[in-house]
Amino acid sequence: MSDPSHLATYLVAGTATAGVIFRPFGLREAIFAVAGALVLVLAGLVDVEAAIAAIARGTEVYLFLAGMMVLAELARREKVFDWTAAHAARLAGGSGARLFDLVFLTGVVVTALLSNDATAVVLTPAVYAAARATKADPLPALYACAFVANAASFILPISNPANLVMFGAEIPTLGPWLAWFAAPSAIAVGATWLVLRWRFRRVLAKPIESKAPRPDLPLSGRIAAGGIAIACAVLLVASALGWRLGLATFIVGLLTSVLALAASKRSPLPLLKGVSWSVLPLVAGLFVLVAGLEATGFVDQLARMLSEYAQGAPRETGFGAGLLLALACNLMNNLPAGLLAASAASAGHAAPAIKGALLVGVDLGPNISVTGSLATILWLIAIRREGESVSGWDFLKLGVLVTTPALLAALAAVVWLAP
Numbered sequence: 001m002s003d004p005s006h007l008a009t010y011l012v013a014g015t016a017t018a019g020v021i022f023r024p025f026g027l028r029e030a031i032f033a034v035a036g037a038l039v040l041v042l043a044g045l046v047d048v049e050a051a052i053a054a055i056a057r058g059t060e061v062y063l064f065l066a067g068m069m070v071l072a073e074l075a076r077r078e079k080v081f082d083w084t085a086a087h088a089a090r091l092a093g094g095s096g097a098r099l100f101d102l103v104f105l106t107g108v109v110v111t112a113l114l115s116n117d118a119t120a121v122v123l124t125p126a127v128y129a130a131a132r133a134t135k136a137d138p139l140p141a142l143y144a145c146a147f148v149a150n151a152a153s154f155i156l157p158i159s160n161p162a163n164l165v166m167f168g169a170e171i172p173t174l175g176p177w178l179a180w181f182a183a184p185s186a187i188a189v190g191a192t193w194l195v196l197r198w199r200f201r202r203v204l205a206k207p208i209e210s211k212a213p214r215p216d217l218p219l220s221g222r223i224a225a226g227g228i229a230i231a232c233a234v235l236l237v238a239s240a241l242g243w244r245l246g247l248a249t250f251i252v253g254l255l256t257s258v259l260a261l262a263a264s265k266r267s268p269l270p271l272l273k274g275v276s277w278s279v280l281p282l283v284a285g286l287f288v289l290v291a292g293l294e295a296t297g298f299v300d301q302l303a304r305m306l307s308e309y310a311q312g313a314p315r316e317t318g319f320g321a322g323l324l325l326a327l328a329c330n331l332m333n334n335l336p337a338g339l340l341a342a343s344a345a346s347a348g349h350a351a352p353a354i355k356g357a358l359l360v361g362v363d364l365g366p367n368i369s370v371t372g373s374l375a376t377i378l379w380l381i382a383i384r385r386e387g388e389s390v391s392g393w394d395f396l397k398l399g400v401l402v403t404t405p406a407l408l409a410a411l412a413a414v415v416w417l418a419p
Helices: 004-022 029-042 048-057 059-077 080-092 095-114 115-135 138-151 161-170 172-198 219-241 245-264 270-274 279-296 299-312 313-334 334-347 352-368 375-385 390-414
Strands: none
Touching: 004 029, 004 279, 004 313, 004 375, 029 048, 029 279, 048 279, 048 352, 059 115, 059 161, 059 219, 059 245, 059 270, 059 279, 080 095, 095 115, 095 172, 095 219, 115 138, 115 219, 115 270, 115 375, 138 172, 138 334, 138 352, 138 375, 138 390, 161 172, 161 279, 161 334, 161 352, 172 219, 172 390, 219 245, 270 334, 279 299, 279 313, 279 334, 299 313, 299 334, 334 352, 352 375, 352 390
């Protein structure tokens, strides 16, 4: 018979995860993750020392998220993304298809350099404004923001916080990363663009307004854009040299914001108030929930399964594990699913092919459902603020169509190219 304490841990972790996904009563996701973590500690299912150690394991992730969120909010407040979207609208020249392509390309760049959450949170409203200004149907461009946010999120180590979660201190430097993930990323991005273009071909064939607003970026916006460009270059250097990406991201985000605010003579308070700081306790709570599952032996069982199946067939095992993780992300969100997978891969000393496939599963897999990742949840919130509505069923139908070929092809490439 199962240990009652283990069953209690599963119940608490499952309830907390469901709360994060479905947000009953409209409460923030962090409330459920933190509440679940506190219940585990207060019930004696996770001791205080283990909880503190679990929270400390996420230090690099917290620093990375804080730095990226500050950079993204700075870009939003200084109208950098609005300027980019307006410029794309003018370059479209009355072509709905060209506007879609420019939005998708912008999403690739923003995701690669500022993370998938930046694309979901700050690019989406700007794209909606550009679509409305050109009298284009906004849904194709909005869907482009949602899907490219995850499809492009393993171009670089800094493109998704999940990359740091999956590899931890063993994250490859920039050169090896590109040698391994450049082709799978190109496949994922290309396949996603191709299917979306085909799916919305009739809508995109309609002409749009060619007299879009003239792009205008104020001085403070130009300073912010220049600072962000320098920040991205610094992060690429940090990745190439193997520096701690979380700390580097935090320092760069802080310094860039200080310089931009000093140049525009603005208070930092509005910028800081605009950042979604609740993401940090959300991730910390999930680390504690995973620690509780580790105490039950659940993660060890997953690690043993990976090790057993990987003997003699690491690439095939990686491909299958990546598919299963993609499915799990859509059932329970990629944050807890990714943390569990990372713990199991670390405990089982998984081969590179398996770690690479798990990364693709946790980054690209969540594109099937609107609750699959934090980025898509943030995207849904952003479009609702603009008065648009996409049901979970509509997103699922499109997500299966768009993500299935991209996921299968990217997994095949990443296990084949694994060092």
